[in-house]
Amino acid sequence: MNESSRPPRSTVKRLPQRAVYDRAAIDAISDEGLVCHVGFSCDDRPFVIPTIYVRIGGQVYLHGSPASRMLQLLAKGGEASIAVTLVDGLVLARSAFHHSINYRSVVLFGRGAAVHDDAQKLSVLKALTDHIMPGRWSEVRAPSPDELRRTLVVSLPIEEASAKVRVGPPLDDEPDYVLPVWAGVLPLKLSALAPLPDARLAEGTLPPPYLTDYAGPQGAVGG
Amino acid sequence: MNESSRPPRSTVKRLPQRAVYDRAAIDAISDEGLVCHVGFSCDDRPFVIPTIYVRIGGQVYLHGSPASRMLQLLAKGGEASIAVTLVDGLVLARSAFHHSINYRSVVLFGRGAAVHDDAQKLSVLKALTDHIMPGRWSEVRAPSPDELRRTLVVSLPIEEASAKVRVGPPLDDEPDYVLPVWAGVLPLKLSALAPLPDARLAEGTLPPPYLTDYAGPQGAVGG
Numbered sequence: 261m262n263e264s265s266r267p268p269r270s271t272v273k274r275l276p277q278r279a280v281y282d283r284a285a286i287d288a289i290s291d292e293g294l295v296c297h298v299g300f301s302c303d304d305r306p307f308v309i310p311t312i313y314v315r316i317g318g319q320v321y322l323h324g325s326p327a328s329r330m331l332q333l334l335a336k337g338g339e340a341s342i343a344v345t346l347v348d349g350l351v352l353a354r355s356a357f358h359h360s361i362n363y364r365s366v367v368l369f370g371r372g373a374a375v376h377d378d379a380q381k382l383s384v385l386k387a388l389t390d391h392i393m394p395g396r397w398s399e400v401r402a403p404s405p406d407e408l409r410r411t412l413v414v415s416l417p418i419e420e421a422s423a424k425v426r427v428g429p430p431l432d433d434e435p436d437y438v439l440p441v442w443a444g445v446l447p448l449k450l451s452a453l454a455p456l457p458d459a460r461l462a463e464g465t466l467p468p469p470y471l472t473d474y475a476g477p478q479g480a481v482g483g
Numbered sequence: 484m485n486e487s488s489r490p491p492r493s494t495v496k497r498l499p500q501r502a503v504y505d506r507a508a509i510d511a512i513s514d515e516g517l518v519c520h521v522g523f524s525c526d527d528r529p530f531v532i533p534t535i536y537v538r539i540g541g542q543v544y545l546h547g548s549p550a551s552r553m554l555q556l557l558a559k560g561g562e563a564s565i566a567v568t569l570v571d572g573l574v575l576a577r578s579a580f581h582h583s584i585n586y587r588s589v590v591l592f593g594r595g596a597a598v599h600d601d602a603q604k605l606s607v608l609k610a611l612t613d614h615i616m617p618g619r620w621s622e623v624r625a626p627s628p629d630e631l632r633r634t635l636v637v638s639l640p641i642e643e644a645s646a647k648v649r650v651g652p653p654l655d656d657e658p659d660y661v662l663p664v665w666a667g668v669l670p671l672k673l674s675a676l677a678p679l680p681d682a683r684l685a686e687g688t689l690p691p692p693y694l695t696d697y698a699g700p701q702g703a704v705g706g
Contacts (some may be wrong), residue, residue: 294671295584297520297566299531308522308531310568310588343520344595345533347673352694355624356612361518364532391578399664401578411580425524429681440685441622446694447676450570458652458666465665471575474669 268301285446286423289366290315291479294392294450295346302341313342314388316480319369319386319415321375326412334372336413342416344367349447353430354439360430362445363383366423378405381413387480394478395470450476495684509646512589513538514702516567517519517615517673521545523556523563537611539703542638543591544607546600549635557595557637563590565639572670577662583653585668589646591641604636610703612686616691617701673699 296313298307309330314321320342324331334340344366351360375381382403389397403411430443445455454465519536522529532553537544543565547554557563567589574583598604605626612620628635653666675697678690 262647266704269689279484287599295523295568295570295586297533297568298533299520299522299529299564301524301527303530304524304673305592305603306522306529306562306564307519308566308590310520310566310586311519312584336507339529341529341531343523343531345518345520347518349679352616352619353627355630356608356620357630358624359612359619359623361535363518364531367531369528384622385579389582393573393669395577396575396582400576400661401580401662403578403580403666405597407580423587429679437622438685440688441624441683442678442688442690442694443681444690444695445679446616447679449676450671451674453670453672455574455665456668456670459670460660461666462663465643465663467665467667471665471669480517 273401276358282483283476284422285425286366286421287479289346290320290368292346292364292477294477297321297343297345298340298429300330301337302329312388312392314384314391314480315418316362316384316387318418320370320418321388321415322396322414323385323388323411323413325408328412331412331414334416335374335412337371338375338418339369339371342370342433347448348427349445350373351426351430351445353442354436354441356431357434358430360426362426362428364423364425366417366421369420370418372414372416375413375415378408380410381411384413385411389477391480393470393474393478395468399468417462487488489617506644507675508648510538510646510702511588512587512646513543513567514592514614515569515587515700517700519543520566520568521563522550522566523569525552525556530571531648535611535615537607537614537703539607539610539632540640543641544567544611544636545687546608546611546634547610551559551632551635552622553617554637557639558597558635560594560596562592562594563639565593571650571672573640574649575666576608577664577666581653581655583649585649585651587646587648589644590640592643593641593643595637595639597635598638598675602701604631607638609635614703615700617695621637622691649705
């Protein structure tokens with residue numbers, strides 16, 4: 261989505277110097293997130309729910325139980341706003357006012373639709389699994405027909421999208437630079453700790469490299 | 484909010500065994516989060532925006548520019564749903580279907596109001612700063628009257644709230660336990676890396692202990 265064609269709702273109103281409308285940048289942020297937050301209205305009241313997701317091309321996919329109120333609403337064409345937020349660091353300025361957060365975030369808008377075709381559902385679930393843990397899908401037992409029936413998959417075309425990004429050091433007021441206050445950035449990162457094997461692990465099963473070298477979610481293959 | 488008095492909207496519909504309604508548990512999750520996601524409606528369309536926040540007692544406070552569309556809407560009594568989500572780990576089962584996430588999340592609902600009193604605004608900004616980085620406020624230059632004027636602070640009473648929590652190992656179907664697939668939990672944690680000092684740091688300024696021993700957001704004092 262380029263600057264000239266973007267629809268009015270996704271225009272970033274505040275601090276427009278932080279706004280990013282380039283589609284490749286928006287996709288890259290979306291692909292690095294683990295959990296998104298879905299905003300929707302139900303009975304004229306706002307709701308926001310966290311869930312995992314995957315982007316494939318110009319679509320975002322969510323999944324869950326057919327009994328999920330949010331998925332039911334989206335499956336019927338309901339509108340959603342989806343935020344993916346990556347926190348990169350705390351920005352510590354010399355004044356309270358100029359403290360900030362380094363982050364990359366996208367907000368997407370679209371109307372949902374149910375994915376009915378079993379082959380497409382499987383392909384979305386594979387992409388979702390491999391987005392979160394690349395290589396995992398091929399090692400685990402695939403969903404049975406009954407499990408597929410018990411999984412509602414919803415697609416949302418990315419109809420509008422915008423991103424906001426803050427990087428770099430604090431920006432203080434000139435007179436404040438002489439203050440003897442530590443200033444700079446404390447980088448933050450969602451990191452994996454040592455894997456905890458299940459108590460009933462089959463004998464001799466070692467943690468695979470995608471686990472011991474885990475580097476976070478990746479873009480879906482073909483996405 | 485105890486089970487018998489909780490209003491209908493905040494009842495967790497899916498997987499009720501994961502639901503937590505105890506107020507102390509809800510507060511503890513809220514206090515550990517850095518960024519929340521605020522869902523609101525504008526022109527009958529759903530929006531979701533990430534922002535920092537602090538809980539003090541039964542109120543959540545947001546702040547930002549007076550030009551923020553979201554804050555303007557909440558300052559006028561607009562309704563919001565606020566989600567705080569802590570991701571604790573990836574749950575790797577032997578079947579694709581039973582993969583999950585260990586997490587703690589809360590969803591709060593309330594109607595906003597602007598905080599007009601300067602002393603109260605200052606006290607909220609102090610709590611917000613010390614929630615994210617305990618001890619920081621007392622070292623930095625406090626907001627000037629002009630900076631306070633340029634900061635809109637909004638309160639939301641927590642009118643309804645619920646939490647969802649998943650902990651522990653994967654739960655596989657009995658026949659799948661014999662599969663030679665690594666299963667267990669990959670713990671995830673938002674961790675601080677080494678602080679990056681600002682290029683114009685006053686000479687001899689060392690990183691304070693609250694930075695080098697950073698353990699994430701804490702509950703506001705008196706909260």
